């Protein structure tokens with residue numbers, strides 16, 4: 001198949017590109033390299049040494065398969081985006097190209113507006129171009145578990161749609177799960193959902209929205225094949241996801257910084273499983289298109305304190321409880337369905353199994369780049 005990966009230079013997009021190319025698909029990576037620019041802006045960056053995009057793509061062509069690159073800003077260059085889709089004629093597009101850090105979106109006015117403008121406009125530009133240029137293209141979008149909020153108020157979290165009974169008519173029906181964002185970034189993912197509902201209802205666009213858990217880990221079988229293919233690894237207080245921050249702290253013998261009591265439960269997935277789930281979604285593209293297909297792309301649920309405990313036991317790491325910079329419940333329970341992707345053959349990697357290798361790799365890579373001052377940099381909200 002021909003697949004465009006928007007945001008294919010990023011943490012999830014690059015390993016996914018390689019997984020798709022390995023499976024024999026022809027992949028076009030589209031990226032404006034804005035994440036590399038934000039690294040400079042924040043004086044932070046990947047703990048692993050990542051090759052420039054030219055070298056990455058050359059290595060992918062040598063070692064893996066058919067990968068090309070196009071430098072394009074999907075929010076700011078809608079006509080170039082349309083031309084690209086018209087020329088490449090993709091069977092599927094994968095939309096990773098959004099500003100993805102909740103803390104970054106809460107820094108201030110500039111970052112709030114950038115996150116909304118970039119994420120909503122970019123996603124809408126893709127839908128709008130596809131309607132005119134190639135309406136049978138399958139759109140796969142990375143949403144987040146954060147669209148649901150984190151509670152068991154409505155029971156186990158279903159895949160996108162909540163079964164309800166209407167009091168007035170006594171009718172049973174399903175509605176899009178009530179959105180409950182916890183940051184401007186999460187708000188953009190909730191708004192993306194409405195864009196998809198409308199484009200599916202009005203033009204019948206074929207859309208899969210993947211509500212992904214927090215991604216952890218760094219390597220996949222494909223990124224290990226050449227040093228130029230290595231994936232990025234964020235460990236700072238703004239872009240570092242919680243388990244990756246803990247992994248880098250354990251690898252560098254500094255205390256694991258748990259926000260608040262650590263009683264927040266969250267859903268997690270390993271980076272190699274992210275790539276696998278996208279591949280499964282791309283390849284299984286025959287489904288009931290009368291509504292947006294929504295899957296929860298998660299492997300397991302753990303509390304933040306529970307995660308710290310796993311690392312403390314294996315690595316004898318110290319744990320430090322710090323004030324929670326985020327406005328969120330101190331503690332919550334969470335139960336999440338992932339039956340959709342499992343029905344397509346997804347067999348998740350669980351945390352304890354893969355953790356040891358990832359910590360070793362990160363420890364090795366950290367010797368030069370780990371900067372303790374980047375650990376507690378989250379803004380407060």
Ligand SMILES: NC(=O)c1ccc[n+]([C@@H]2O[C@H](COP(=O)([O-])OP(=O)(O)OC[C@H]3O[C@@H](n4cnc5c(N)ncnc54)[C@H](O)[C@@H]3O)[C@@H](O)[C@H]2O)c1
Nearest residue numbers: 007009010011012031032033034035073074097100142215
């Ligand atoms: N990392 C996680 O834990 C996680 C969890 C849930 C959902 N997601 C979602 O997955 C997607 C990818 O996340 P990631 O961790 O790989 O983020 P990332 O920041 O590493 O990658 C995003 C990529 O998109 C590019 N990009 C951003 N705006 C663009 C634009 N306007 N035009 C072209 N390229 C643009 C960036 O340069 C970057 O390479 C995001 O949408 C994110 O919300 C990530």
